[in-house]
């Protein structure tokens with residue numbers, strides 16, 4: 001018999017678009033949990049993860065999705081928003097999978113879902129801002145695997161020694 005924390009081989013995951021204040025709060029709590037990301041959140045990220053999921057509820061251009069595991073706990077989140085220029089380029093505002101649920105295809109599935117959302121919204125492309133820190137190597141691999149290409153780098157953007165990397169994928173028509 002499996003120990004209580006073991007993940008059943010056939011565990012089912014359920015993905016839902018965040019549609020209520022309660023779900024938005026679950027997303028915020030998930031994103032703000034310690035140790036989810038490989039580097040400390042910046043003050044701006046902390047503020048955004050606290051407020052943006054709730055702001056996005058009912059919004060046409062901004063959206064979050066959460067994934068529940070077989071026990072109903074949130075185990076993955078992605079957020080998307082139209083960028084500040086409002087001319088059809090969208091950005092991923094957050095993507096994270098709980099460490100116990102990585103390498104099961106959830107990251108790929110959520111990023112593909114975000115690309116479909118942008119295409120259905122008649123967006124021109126999806127921008128993904130990520131860190132140069134080596135702990136983000138899995139994210140860089142996933143972006144390459146889904147056809148994103150690196151279009152920019154801003155040295156020391158997050159913190160001294162931690163650059164931001166911009167990856168972009170145009171939406172084919």
Ligand SMILES: CC(C)(COP(=O)(O)OP(=O)(O)OC[C@H]1O[C@@H](n2cnc3c(N)ncnc32)[C@H](O)[C@@H]1OP(=O)(O)O)[C@@H](O)C(=O)NCCC(=O)NCCS
Pocket residue numbers: 036037038095096097098101102103104105106107108109129130131135136137138139141142143145
């Ligand atoms: C990056 C992250 C989202 C990937 O999610 P995931 O569900 O584990 O990834 P998937 O199982 O869907 O893997 C899809 C592809 O990503 C790449 N990848 C994922 N994890 C990897 C790893 N540890 N090493 C190398 N490549 C990896 C591979 O190309 C993989 O394809 P493959 O399985 O055919 O080799 C996840 O590791 C995570 O949440 N990390 C912490 C938070 C984070 O860094 N978020 C990004 C913020 S900018």
